[in-house]
Amino acid sequence: MWNILRSFSRIFVGATFVFSGFVKAVDPIGGGIKFHDYFQAFHLEWLMFLGLPLGIGLAVLEFTMGILLIFNIFPRKTTTLSFIFLSFFTLLTLVLAIFNPVSDCGCFGDAIKLTNWQTFWKNIVIMVFATFLFLSRESLTSPYPLIRQRIFLLAMILWVAGISLYSLVHLPLLDFRPYAIGTHIPSGMIIPDDAPQPQYKTTFILEKNNVRKEFSEEDYPYDDTTWVFIDSKTQLLSEGYQPPIHDFVLQHPEEGNITDRLMTLENPLFLIISPNINHIKEKTAIQLAELQQAANDQGALFYLVTSSSLEDAEKINRSYKTNFEFLQGDETNLKTIVRSNPGMLLIIKGTIVGKWHYNDLPAASRMQNPLSTALKLQQKKRNNLLIFGYVALIALLAALILKSNNQVKP
Template identity: 40%
Template sequence: MNKTKSISVNACRALLALTFIFSGFVKAIDPLGSQYKIAEYLEAVQLSAYVPDWAQLMLAVGLSAVEFTLGVLLLLAIRRRLASKVTLAFMAVMTAVTLWLTVSDPIQDCGCFGDAIRLTNTQTFLKNVVLLSASIVLTRWPLYQVRFISKTNQWIAFYFTIAFILTASLLSLYHLPIFDFRPYHIGQNIKKGMEIPKGAKQTVYKTTFICEKNGVTKEFTEDNYPYDDSTWVFKDTHQEILEQGYEPPIHDFSITDQQTGDDLTDSILTRDGYTFLLIAPVLERADDSNFGEIDAVYEYAKENGYGFYGLTASTDKAVKHWRDITGAEYPFYTTDGTTLKTVIRSNPGLVLLYKGTIINKWSHNDLPQQDELNAPLSLIETGREPEDRTWTKIVLIIVCYVFPLAFLIAADRIWSWTRWVRKREEWLRQKEDWLKQKEQSNRLYQLLKRKRQMRKKIVAGNWKMNETLQEGVALAKEINESLKAEKPNCDVVICTPFIHLASVAQVLDSSLVGLGAENCADKEKGAYTGEVSAAMVKSTGAQYVILGHSERRQYYGETAEILKEKVRLALANGLKVIFCCGETLEEREAEKQNEVVKAELDGSVFNLTAEEWKSIILAYEPIWAIGTGKTATSDQAQEMLAYIRSIVAEKYGKEVAEETSILYGGSCKASNAPELFAKPDIDGGLIGGASLKAADFKGIIDAWKK
């Protein structure tokens, strides 16, 4: 079952990661194209007037960077829980948006893959449903994702990825997109791109004419249009596609002289020789900082007999303003604004044609300089179509991003492996030394064996926040009676909520069952509303108190210093302390369990004197096994308790360590207690849920008789 989950989760993770990386990258390297698409969405919901262009551009760059980075986080399993939740939220929003697009159809192309891949709205919605399902699987079982980088070094990959994708966006914004997926790429003949092959399926349209007569508006088709009735006044028309036919890559390119109404498309595209097109979709917002370089290119074109035309979708007023501020003398013609934005991602940008074929493109930041234009275009590099550098760019991306990331992963894996080897060797060396010492002195071995037999065996119940007062008293009575009938072979302790202590103390036979609290305050007394001091706990008749439980550390922020003070006050009031320690699942997977446990003991109890230590009972509770149904194997538990005993020995000596009772806690049940308690270093259990039923608790206690 776990293997199936692992395969499913990692397959979903790979699908999401690769989709996000590709989608984020193709949009990140075309930030203006992404901005134009965001503008379409804003227009569809009538919000474009409220979001300025610079905010749209920042949103475009930011969303692309987030999508790409999220894909890399999923691919490398970085911050698995957080990345999975963010992915689910992202896909939920995107699926809702594409459902709206599918139903309402306000935009023809959602732009999820930029211009690289175009999907219909229905295809995009179905794609998002699949990705949403994959993100649900990922969120349900995030820890089944296989890590490639240890937690220690994940931040390097994270920040390196953000720096890379933002740099790619800024370079594409300042110059032109790194890869050009649009039909107006270098090498494309615009006229040929508009041709429809012979025999290609034609698109079938339905044209509706709206006319008015005597205040009555009526719609007509081409079949019933009232050609013979001039009293009907034409008002408007609209078309809808009944059957989609072949659509050429370029289908919306036209050049019109607004002054004369003439269509100049053919004359410019079939012009012999070179033609410069200055593309400025919106002249009002065009960058005029390089107008001197534009004028220099125009003068060069005029001197060599090349065409030079400005194309814009702006009004005559905007053209006049441009001429006033730049002194431009070249003619301006009208072309659809969306088409111009597709031709080149720069406002303005320069396109060089040769007999209608796009030879080169330049952003307004990269215009040809005068020293480059020192001869006719046919004789210089500027007039030749540049070599296809697609593979060069791919290799550059691999060298600048993929190789460093791969090197980081390899170095991290080697570092983690050598660290594990060193720790393993150290552990084996310590174990070997201990075994040698054990073998060298049979007398010491016999002493240690007797100490093991003398060590107190304990089963302690931790009721946590369960049972009302009446239920708690009844449960205590039931436990007490069951132990009266059959004497236990170990010490038994029940630790109850504060309100139970005094009442439960009255129904327990203290020779059979000890009583403990689940916590006490780190203050002796005073104005600390809601707190219960160690002295108060002692006054109820309790002899024990649990301190350092992971739930207190996790939910109530108990630190080592706070616990240190609690331990001091508990001991000062004659209470025996059951002190808990243990690691999380992530710490266990990172093989940090030893250092975590040692740090918890160092910070709170290893400051005690040898005399004070006699009142300490340790409880190892792997946090990943508390209340989860998961249990550490008996070998895992033995290994950890042996390690804990070894560090107690380092601090207080072997004899004290052998006299210290160390309990195991974490989904301990009657079924697995005999196997656990049979291990030489496990002296009993700290029992949670199973202590709330007398029969289950008794079953664990009886494990000491097996």
């Protein structure tokens, strides 16, 4: 009975860590952004430079702890580490739930969004099983020789770190954000007629005979005119329905908001996304200018979208002798659209059909058929994902094949 409970606890806690670590590993920039949110919330802006390294490190740590628990590798050490890890983050999520400095803890990246209270109670459930494992750690043993456990540990660290680094210098292998390839942007902005509306609570502060009192909308003394209004405060109780895409706005410096017009174009639309335009290097700018010329020759539209000032944007044209046409958008939204600065989107009739990291921009000569180029990119991305999957499968099968009958305590 106890052995069954220990095995279930080990696999349950381990699977949670594996999922949490993997969805962070495929989006290291997103992890870095979430750390930046934490640093700002707790007034630790001087740690901003650690955001990306900590995002990758946390993903590797969570995934590795989870896979070690599942396959019973270094069970005592891993159980102790996971207990300490969960204890810290359970306390942290309690603070987040009470004071709400950030709206989303980011524990499952963009794959699953939880409120801070949902995250806290989720951690409490996992903590029950992690505590049981920690208290019974002396009875845990591994069926693998020590050298094989070390080899397995190293292989898993290299594998998940490899996924994270690949997703950093290219694009995430899996895209959980609302701007994934295949997304029809206008549909993602629709609010259903029966969607829940935001709920607010308004409190009125009134004064009478030098005594101040608070009233709600229900008990407001409408018939007693001797009360004098002093102030009011409004509290958001429920945000209501929020569409997956709610802040996608493309602002033209002269024509204003042209989002709707661009999303209904028959011709292909290329958007270069650059939250901070000063990060664009000369080599990349020249390559984008060549793509712009090739796209325009095929009747496609080509814009550079940034949250930087138009003055900074025009400096790019002057410095690199380019002729980009600029649009402006929200910085947070642009960072969400594509994890690359700059990155390129191909949109046809409002649907995202292609996304490129600046390291993977196609040659200008391939712009004669942009849709074909986008489809080939997706095939390459699927092949890379399969390669990573096969490597992981081989490593896991090797661990099972090499299983020893000797019980070796770590």
